[in-house]
Amino acid sequence: MSGFRSAFSFFTVLPIKGELEPDLIAYLPFVSLFDAAVGVSLYVAVYRYSILMASFLSISSIYMLNGLNHVDAVTDTGDALMVRDKTRLKDVLLDHHIGAGGLFVFLFIYLLSFISLSATRPYMAIASIITAEFLSKSTMMLILHRSRPLFEGIGSAFIDMYKRHPYAYTAEFLIIPMAISLIFPAAIILATVLTLLFYVILRKLLNLKFGGINGDIAGFTGETVRSILIFTVFMLSQSSMLSTYDILSKIISLL
16 A cells, blocks of 8 residues: 555645655556546536636646646746757756746647637536546656656656566556546547557657656656647547447446
8 A cells, every 4th residue: 555655645735645665656547536536526516607617627626636746847848848959958857947938838738628628518528537637647657668767866766666567557557548438438539549649659759859758758748648638539529429429328328
């Protein structure tokens, strides 16, 4: 259970004490489950009054539960993406100031998920919140697989943790989000597959740009994937065929 406590201690703002256990990666899906439950609960509680407010609270609550660490990751990586001189990348990633690049990238990623979610029908929005959270955390870990640490820090520590069981972790973080998507409409399943393909391209581009991975780049990857999945669900759910059939509704109809 030490790994379980460690996962919640590191990835959330919950007042849980825990050391950085080497097996905490295995328990990350439980953090995703908690984050998704909070995000969905707020959405369901508010959407009848305002879809915009429900979407805002859902997305923002997940960011806040994660201690805004991923906001910092997105802004730092966004600033670094604007730098052409590779010798300055480390300094920019470690700089606590937010530049124009970081601000723009964060606003783009946040607003893409917020606007897409607010324009999606409630049931599909709930499905996308859940799937996006699991896929976001999963790709944040998957990018560690066979990656070179950019420099010593949290990112390098997690790469070392991942190396303990690389194939088991890779299977875990691929199977779980896909399995989650299977209980929802076809639009969610297709969006998950397409977003995973996007992740593969993003990973290659980030490695070309930086030549390695650190904690900020991993966090940036996870939040980018979240927004892309929610946006893709919005686009695909415009098809009535893709947004009506799902296993969950069939099970409920049989009860």
